[in-house]
Amino acid sequence: MPAPANDAPLEIRGSVIVRNTVLNLTGLALPVIVGVLTIPLTIRLMGTDRFGILSLAWVVFGYFSYLDLGLGMATTRFVADALGKRDMEQIPRYFWTTATFQFLMGCLGALALSLSAPYLVDHILNIPADFVRESKTTFYLLAASLPPVLVSASFRGALEARQRFDLVNLIKIPSSILNYGLPPFGAALGLKLPGIVLLLIATRLLTLLVLAVLCFRVFPDLRRRFVFQGKALKPVLHYGIWVMVSNALGPILVYLDRFLIGTLLTVTAVSYYTAPYEAVMRLGIVPYSLLMTLFPMFSALEGGGEEARRRVFFRQSVKFLLVSMGFVAVLLIFYAGDIIRIYLGADFVLNSTLVFQIIAVGFTLNALAIVPYGFLQGIGRSDLVAKFYMAELVLYVPLVLFLIRRWGIAGAALGWTIRAGGDMILMFIASKKLGKMDFASMLEGGTKPAALWLAALSIAAFALKRIPWGGVIFAAVLLASIAVLWRFVFGPEEKSWVSSGVRRIKARVTR
Numbered sequence: 001m002p003a004p005a006n007d008a009p010l011e012i013r014g015s016v017i018v019r020n021t022v023l024n025l026t027g028l029a030l031p032v033i034v035g036v037l038t039i040p041l042t043i044r045l046m047g048t049d050r051f052g053i054l055s056l057a058w059v060v061f062g063y064f065s066y067l068d069l070g071l072g073m074a075t076t077r078f079v080a081d082a083l084g085k086r087d088m089e090q091i092p093r094y095f096w097t098t099a100t101f102q103f104l105m106g107c108l109g110a111l112a113l114s115l116s117a118p119y120l121v122d123h124i125l126n127i128p129a130d131f132v133r134e135s136k137t138t139f140y141l142l143a144a145s146l147p148p149v150l151v152s153a154s155f156r157g158a159l160e161a162r163q164r165f166d167l168v169n170l171i172k173i174p175s176s177i178l179n180y181g182l183p184p185f186g187a188a189l190g191l192k193l194p195g196i197v198l199l200l201i202a203t204r205l206l207t208l209l210v211l212a213v214l215c216f217r218v219f220p221d222l223r224r225r226f227v228f229q230g231k232a233l234k235p236v237l238h239y240g241i242w243v244m245v246s247n248a249l250g251p252i253l254v255y256l257d258r259f260l261i262g263t264l265l266t267v268t269a270v271s272y273y274t275a276p277y278e279a280v281m282r283l284g285i286v287p288y289s290l291l292m293t294l295f296p297m298f299s300a301l302e303g304g305g306e307e308a309r310r311r312v313f314f315r316q317s318v319k320f321l322l323v324s325m326g327f328v329a330v331l332l333i334f335y336a337g338d339i340i341r342i343y344l345g346a347d348f349v350l351n352s353t354l355v356f357q358i359i360a361v362g363f364t365l366n367a368l369a370i371v372p373y374g375f376l377q378g379i380g381r382s383d384l385v386a387k388f389y390m391a392e393l394v395l396y397v398p399l400v401l402f403l404i405r406r407w408g409i410a411g412a413a414l415g416w417t418i419r420a421g422g423d424m425i426l427m428f429i430a431s432k433k434l435g436k437m438d439f440a441s442m443l444e445g446g447t448k449p450a451a452l453w454l455a456a457l458s459i460a461a462f463a464l465k466r467i468p469w470g471g472v473i474f475a476a477v478l479l480a481s482i483a484v485l486w487r488f489v490f491g492p493e494e495k496s497w498v499s500s501g502v503r504r505i506k507a508r509v510t511r
Helices: 014-046 048-068 071-085 090-124 129-161 165-188 193-218 230-264 267-304 307-334 336-343 346-368 370-378 382-435 447-464 470-489 492-510
Strands: none
Touching: 014 048, 014 165, 014 267, 048 090, 048 129, 048 165, 048 193, 048 230, 071 090, 071 129, 071 230, 071 267, 071 370, 090 129, 090 230, 129 165, 129 193, 129 267, 165 193, 230 267, 230 382, 267 307, 267 336, 267 346, 267 370, 267 382, 307 336, 307 346, 307 370, 307 382, 307 447, 307 470, 336 346, 346 370, 346 382, 370 382, 447 470
């Protein structure tokens, strides 16, 4: 693999965004598939108790990982900004400052987890007596792995800043697959929890080593210049801590409704709500894959002062999500009963169909918010995102309480969708004010025809849903509408991306 020069121009083109998004989608989807296939085997080989203990240990470890303080994302932001400015002297300064601080925080977290392990095992987690000793050893081993895990985020963040998602996913995919595959392998060999965790830690250490080697090849100056500057730590920490606040509030906004349903209604109601919610939100890997690509790109364009290109990529990304996720939402909304019957069973059709449909609307709004979210994070306004989440939480709690009492789990879904819509509006307004994103210009370049196409598709689905052979006719309408998309929605540049992608696939198939 060639070692590109540190000062080589950063390649930011639409085709690169498409390629990186596909790479990220692959990197997210493959491990999930492996996990779904291996978890039943893991439970059978490890036993229910050991698997439960390992799951709890990873949850606790995840909370200690918040000691990252958002610095992995901060590394991406500041390195990409330096690349956009062509200020290569700043890259070692920001990289080594964040990596060193992450290592120190990892050591602090390792000490805290080690000291708290006996109390967690003996008093908090209700571990069976036969597993107490190996559970404590497991926590000690996980604690020791915390520093390299946190430092890995800086190396990965630097590669993402350079748009090297090919290298990131080359490492991420096998590493994530091993994370699911090693526990059943270790259990088959007769290993107990500490032995299985050692295998997992070895994988993480190897991941760090490979990340470091590749990062030093992409950024040769990092090998030659170790720079730690307290002055550089202040802006990085300011950015990263707000990212951490957002990351902490995000899961609360996502999972709070389930706890309220369990409190106000029944545990059964939680099941009828959670199953359709999770089924819809699994599709979120598509917009999230785009977010991973857009965030460093917006940071680099901000650093380079390229406002016009920034607006173009912003508009194209919104249009892509409007077409792709909007189309998915139409299918989910108008064919909800059939999908639920196949996926969850007849019992859920009666209780969960309306929830499924409402969540599908919220999912689309949430997907569209990905673009301004990535933009705000990219231009360094992580504080705004966190403040929006704080305000939403204050308003969301009384709203969802009222709606659950009024309409049960459908009310919970409506509350979540209203919050998703409000969040999207806030993100777009902030992007308009801070990034000079003109909403009128956003309707250019095929976005308005895309919205009209989606509206027409919704009307067709509604009209054809209850007539004989309606599904077949709708499929024909959908195929015919692709020609409309190609003619009126996609521009010449976007058509060339699709054509070149098809040519690459054909070349690989026929090779």
